[in-house]
Amino acid sequence: MHNRSSERWRRWALVAGIIVVVLSVIIFFQQAMHPYNKLRSQAESIATRSAQVTHIDGFWWNTRDQSYLTVAGQRNHHAVYVIIKQKNGAIHVVRQNAGTTRNQALSATWKQHDPQRVISAALRYQGKRLVWDVAYKTKQGRLGYVSYSFRTGKQVELIKNI
Template sequence: MQSRREIQRQNSENRSLKLIRNLLLIILLIFLLGWGLYAVGNHPRAAARRQATQIAKKYAGLKKADAFYIYNREKTYYTVAGKNNKNQQVLVIVPQKGGNVRVVQQSKGITKNQALTKVWQKEKPKKVLKVAPGVFNNHVVWEVTYTNHQGNLCYDLLRFSNGQLVQQINNL
């Protein structure tokens, strides 16, 4: 026959095991919920990336995609950066709602890092939020989105061909 102490010890162990099991279930549920929300929220971006990459392969002979960008101004553009079948670095700019696909050789303009450097040197942003190529007034541009030291949102558009400032919007 078991003593009272042994029964209490077994009950305490059972409660501890149940508590650990319940905590593990809660952690698993939180993880699955978070992953599900991320997957659902990222689905439109992933679909746009797949579609833009397929178009880039078809129209620009893209072999390898290195980066994907989304640009939103008057129109939305998806850009795939990578190497074409001639081993040239290119940007393939695909309008979201149809239209002409633009293929620009990276060697014919400034790079993402050069655009960032220009903005850092001139504006000294607190934090850069996004850098994306797109089309503005029928010219290929780099859009650099950042916050200034007052915490305000700012946009700089730099012409792809020479890095010239096309438009600046400050303190939104």
């Protein structure tokens, strides 16, 4: 009799321990993602309110030289990117069909640089020129950055083997 209750107690203790670990991991990841999710929510709110964007379907955060937030969505039945300079809140709206897409920049990166994986791809201003920045990891484990002109799709900058 004593053996059965001891086994039950151990089972319950094991189940409780697993539940505590799982909940701890979930809470940890929620806390880790909170700044990103808060920033995304703010950027989407700005795009909706200031640029009249509806049907949001993308968000990217570029922190290379300065921090830029990009929201993709629809405005007046046209697909647009809303680029927000995080430092001063300056907003620029460009039609997506006025240049290359994120997928085109990613395809060019895969074709030209054959990375192990792409880390990020987002819009930013380089001076007055809008560019797609793609960060990637090489098969040798090094970092690389390549920038493509939004308007033409041509490579404008390459930093390899960091």
